[in-house]
Amino acid sequence: MTLSAATSSVPELSPADQRIVKRALSLLEKHLREPGAAFTSTHAVRDWLCLQMAGLEREIFQVMYLDNQHCLLECETLFTGTLNHTEVHPREVLKAALRHNAAAVIIAHNHPSGTTDISQADRHVTGRLKSALAMVDIRLLDHLVVGNEVVSFAERGWL
Template identity: 35%
Template sequence: MSASEDAPPPREPPPHYHGHRERLRERFRSAGADALSDYELMELVLFRALPRGDVKPLAKTLISTFGSFAEAVHAPEARLRGIKGLGEAAVTELKLIAAAASRITRGELKPRARLSSWAGVVDYCRTTMGFAEREQFRILFLDKRNALIADELQQTGTVDHTPVYPREVVKRALELSASAVILVHNHPSGDPTPSSADVQMTRQIADVAAPLGITIHDHIIVGRNGHSSLKALKLI
């Protein structure tokens, strides 16, 4: 037998992603999340659900499909399941991130806590509703000291309409002994610009509420592209 026949076969080179996971984790630990792009942050999430292999292509697909990290984790489960290579474990990880974000922002609006940060209210509303595929109408009920009594999702409608009944809004405020309310709804299109119907509906609620001593502090419209305040726009 020749020497060449005795020689072991050449070793396969390590895959191109060998060591990538630990390098990415180390960069996150040392430099923080702001040092990572959306797809790199998505890779870190996918590592737990997909413990082997290169998840970078899948992470990039998620970001390109939905537009951003936030939009990907808030995407409907049915659409996530349509992404090739994304199994149930990975879908669960993404929805866990979305739930955690919502729980954290909601925790800043504890019942009976005074709403001292308007930015916190907007952040909570955007996190909770800004990425929904259907219109939702939410009400924050406040007492005379602007402490939060309750946060309730009143209606869920279609992609561009939510039925809102002014008398039902005011009735609920009276039941909770609320002195003021903040109205919130989302625009699934992403554009938070108020429509004429939004303005008209807000004024109708204010007209019913005012004689009963209930103030409409604001009507906030949220979307993927930001938010609008009818009060700031001097529309109420």
């Protein structure tokens, strides 16, 4: 069976069904991420990011700003890119972290293709961000890449 034949058998959702799915995702997100609760495990962060980034057509770069107890202060998309690239500027990440008075951050970006191959550019920008944030005592806890699976730089020993 070809891909087009497989996808043509999937019914298109009506606008009403799309609203139901969006509402269900919103409720699931609320259940996974109560305001002020701490991100104490990579698993919780993975679930949160999968909900945020699943199905996006363009690559985005998100920053989760955390307090000293790793409670979420804010999560924002700082950069939006193309199908396979997002330009990340450490200066802008640092400015935003200071604006939110963050003690720590978790960064994440998605790969719309679904692959989670980590490029040298991904590793390089992570190192630059870690150094820039460390100069003002903000900890970079992890960099996660979301595709068909989620890859954690911290779990791989790259931070």
